[in-house]
Amino acid sequence: MNQELQSLRQRFIETAGHFTQSLGAGRVLGQIFAHIYFSRDPQSLDDLTRKLEISKGSASMAVRQLEQWGALRRVWIKGDRKDYYVATDEFGRIIRKALLDMIGRKMETSDGLLEDSQALLQERMRNGKKADEDWAFIDDRVKKLQSFRDRAQGLWDSSILKMLLK
Amino acid sequence: MNQELQSLRQRFIETAGHFTQSLGAGRVLGQIFAHIYFSRDPQSLDDLTRKLEISKGSASMAVRQLEQWGALRRVWIKGDRKDYYVATDEFGRIIRKALLDMIGRKMETSDGLLEDSQALLQERMRNGKKADEDWAFIDDRVKKLQSFRDRAQGLWDSSILKMLLK
């Protein structure tokens, strides 16, 4: 493969590495995906450790992660005991899964907190206790948060949907 | 302030801390915002260091960041030399600014790379060199990436817009 092409590929690999790192997913994930995405032939773990100069352990873990997100697909090459991988190009799906995986849980946590707060505040009202100013203040703030959460939720869902629609 | 209310507030502070941390913005940002958001009175740096048990340096830097994102507003209390802060509740704007600030630069880097690639590939074509299979392959992959980038860009822009429309 010619020199110019190689260095372009190299830039993609570096950029992808920085990108995934900045998203908190680790440098090697991006590097591996870019390397395979720009490789015509399926790549083995061994290829990855050699070409990217990373350890077998790193390669193994990153590849598994990428496979779970649907970014890589495993292919068998007959007569070869190694696992080989090729890259998917359905970026929408990949990013959807990755984001759900990475942010999803946090969302649920804050959702739970908002529900709990609402329950607590409502119960207090039902008990007919005179609402003091502290409670009224918190109540107002929680309501504003919930309202935002609902709007953001809707926006998120529709964006995800659009992403999946090719 | 009563006990139940305090512990609810505390949960919000912790959750917000974890949330901002998981987004790569640091724990204290979320903690400070939540603390002030759920405080009726404007809070000083000093209040923050005491209530959240963080250093003055941390508080100062985080507050400045939050102010830049429009999440906090500085208020003056006459006869007091301290700076006091109150929380904004325009979450859409806040998140917009924060995301632009945090992801923006990364996007530019990869955009630049895509433009460069395109230029390189087009120039090669113009020179009439016979496109070998390696080039054709890379060309195809770059085109797919660009197409995705464009769709994602549009989606991003429209989402940001909707968020701002209250």
Next chain:
DNA sequence: TGCTACGTTCAAAACTAATTGAACGTAATG
């Protein structure tokens, strides 16, 4: 069956990011 070539795991090491706090500049106060 023993041997080999693989993928996986996980404790330790290397690296990176967040936090602290002492030193500093500044502006208000008396």
Next chain:
DNA sequence: CATTACGTTCAATTAGTTTTGAACGTAGCA
């Protein structure tokens, strides 16, 4: 003017995360 009470900065430290690589289990092969 000197003093004090603040906010800011940044080098050093601490905490957290990623990466490594040796040890291990397993499946295919002879």
